[in-house]
Amino acid sequence: MMEELRFRVISHLAVLYPEQSEKTRNILADTLIQAMGIEDTVTSLAQYENHWDQHDVYVITYGDTFLAPGQKPLSGLHQFLIKHLMGTINSVHILPFFPYSSDDGFSVIDYMAVNKALGEWRDINLIANDFKLMADVVINHCSAESRWFKNYLKGREPGLGYFVEASPSDDLSHVVRPRTSPLLKKVITKEGEKHIWCTFSHDQVDLNFANPKVLLEFVKIIKGYLDNGIAVFRLDAVAFIWKVVGSTSLNLPETHEIVRLLRTLIEARKSDAVIITETNIPNRENLSYFGNANEAHVVYNFSLPPLLINTLVTGSSHYLKNWLMSMPPAQMGTTYFNxxxxxxxxxxxxxxxxxxxxxxxxxxxxxxxHGGEVSWRALDSGENKPYEVNISLFDALKGTVNGKDQWQIERFVCAHAVMLALEGIPAIYIHSLLATGNDYEGVKRTGHKRSINRYQWDYTELERALNSPESRHHLVFNRLKKLIDIRVKQPAFHPNAIQYTLHLGDEVFAFWRQSLRRDQSVFSINNITDQPQVIPLTAVNLVGTDEWVDLITGERYQDLHGTLVLAPYQSVWLTNMIGG
Structure with missing residues (x-):
């Protein structure tokens, strides 16, 4: 298998660096394999294997979401996870926990250090021992305060040739990016004035993967993460990593080849490791990162949030249904991240x-x-177009297009009942789990719109809120935990189980899941309006020889010619077999 691995790596490099000699590519392949820590034996080169099942549910959190006097935040996070989520959620995505200079961690100064304000590698190791751990590989750019960039300015290694240079006279009019700031940053280097490519901000300088030394650096970084118990890798902003003047510099063939190469190396080192691509782009382009089941194991289902929120505030599932019907079933060995x-x-x-x-x-x-803010991106024409809405999900669902109402919690729980039942691996942001509202003080303090959904909880205050039966935090937290506890026991909710969209009117969003063994069916039926909905059970096509029960309420449905009456925003999970 080592020879096959070497052949695959060389083949990837031939696409990325065709100008190099065969001998140079062979040497680079051996260097990359060694840098990944792959010895004489390769664990596996197998594809099309599912490294997940219905038990996999993620919580997404910053390392410093919980603050307590005298305690490092990562230690407090571990304490919270053990006390409140152990046995319910088995996977954790800790957003960048490295030393950084801006963008709440996504402008990395040192990829191989833990931010001392958060804790140390031992804290990461302890969490990785108890939960499946996902970490960010911030692969498109690094901090202007990093050693690499400082060396670049001084003409030293490592760093020389690590960054993308361009000229203001180049045709950059087609470059797609999610920001309105100038693309190029003027800097003074040892060789004189240069202009550096900055997709996101002038503190986030884009790395030059046309230089094989940069690729080698990231292979070493990923190897270091594997050594520290991390087995799930979120490739941040990966769609932007290869640049060609005169093009969009988005989703270029070389970008896909780098993902394929990293997958080859990572799987050879650890067969059950997982790559997730973070590509906040239109749906068709996003799905392209599956490749032929040889790129990302998992892709973010970026279209789900705006479509599901739109459904719940308009009371019509028309667009959501159309999208769901058009989504291809993920091949074995791949799935969606919902x-x-x-x-x-x-x-x-x-x-x-x-x-x-x-x-x-x-x-x-x-x-x-509902209190949200809008962030913008620049178009070729010089105009700006909305890129994202910054708002906490709890406040996003406080009402409909007709205004605020009394259904906020029911609407919010309904959203999660839908997400937890869909094909793919579900992930819940910590502030959704805790029903945290808009953090206006955070926006005022940082000057950044995204801070509205990055509240930092005082740990004692949070415990008090979760222990108060009347608080929304207690109500939402426990209702979502109940849904997760039900979900993880159902084979029909395996991320790759069969899924079909049902047509029960635009006021209802419904779909059918069937287990891989085809012995369990679950019909997820959701009233997405503020009015009761009555559904004839004959329209659901329940098998007459089976007994049907709602997993959420326990109610049994014996008369299959009867009706299903749904309260506003009620969800039911009708099944013929209760998972144990």
Missing amino acids: FIASHDGIGLRPAEGLLSDEEIKLLMDTMIT
Whole structure:
């Protein structure tokens, strides 16, 4: 298998660096294999294997979401996870926990150090011992305060040739990016004035993967993460990593080849490791990162948040159903990463082509009335277009397009019942789990719109809220935990189980899941309006020889010619077999 591995790596390198000699590529392949820590034996080169099942549910959190006097935040996070989520959630995504200079961790100064304000590698190791751990590989850019960039300015290694240079006279008009700041940053180097490519901000300088030394650096970084118990790798902003002047510099063939190469190396080192691509782009382009089941194991389902939120505030599942019907079933060995809220915002680009411009504007305006802010991106024409809405999910669902109402918690829980039942691996942002509202003080303090959904809890205050039966935090937290506890026992909720969309009217969003062994069916039926809905059970196509029960309430349905009456925003999971 070592020879096959070497052949695959050389083949990837031939696509990336065709100008290099065969001898040089062979040497580079051996260097990469050694840097990944792959010895004489390769664990596996097998593809199409599912490294997940229905038990996998993620919580997404910053390392410093919980603050307590005299305790490092990562230690407090571990304490919270053990006390409140052990046995319910088995996987954790800790957002960048490295030393950084801006963007709440995504402008990394040192990829191989833990931010001392958060803790140390031992804290990461302890969490990785108890939970499946996902970490970010911030692969497109690093901090302008990093050693690499400082060396670049001084003409030293490592760093020389690590960054993308361009000229203001180059044709950069087609470059796609999610920001309105100038693309190029003028710097003074040992060789004189240069202009550096900065996709996201001038503190986040883009790395030059056309230089094999940069690729080698990241292979070493990933090897270090594997050594520390991390087995799930989120490739942040990966769609932007290869640049070609005159092109969009987005989703280029070389970008896909790098993902394939990293997968080859990572799987050879650890057969059950997982790559997740973070590509906040239109749906079709996003799905391309599956490749032929040889790129990302998992892709973020970026279209789900705007479509599901739109469904719940308009009371129509029309667009959500159309999207779900068009989504291809993931091949074995791949699956979707489902989420509704994240540390960023509700991405609007993934809704392009799925919602009309008028529908996107209505959604955006509704979110603004719920206290949200809008972030913008620059177009070729020089105009700006909305990129994302910054708002906490709990406040996003405080009402509908008609205004605020009394159904906020029911609507919020309904959103998660839908997400937990869909094909793919579900992930819940910590502030959704805790029903945290908009953090206006955070926005005021940082000056950044995304801070609205990055509240830091005082640990004692949080415990008090979770222990108070009347608080929304207690109510939501326990209802979501109950749904998760039910979900993880059902074979029909395996991330790769069969899924079909049902047509029960636009006021209802429904779909059918069937286990891989085809012995369990679950019908997820959700009232997405503020009015009761009555559904004839004959429309659901329940098998007459089976007995049917709602997993959520325990109610049994014996008369299959009867009706299903759903209260506003009620979800039912009708099954013929209760998982044990």
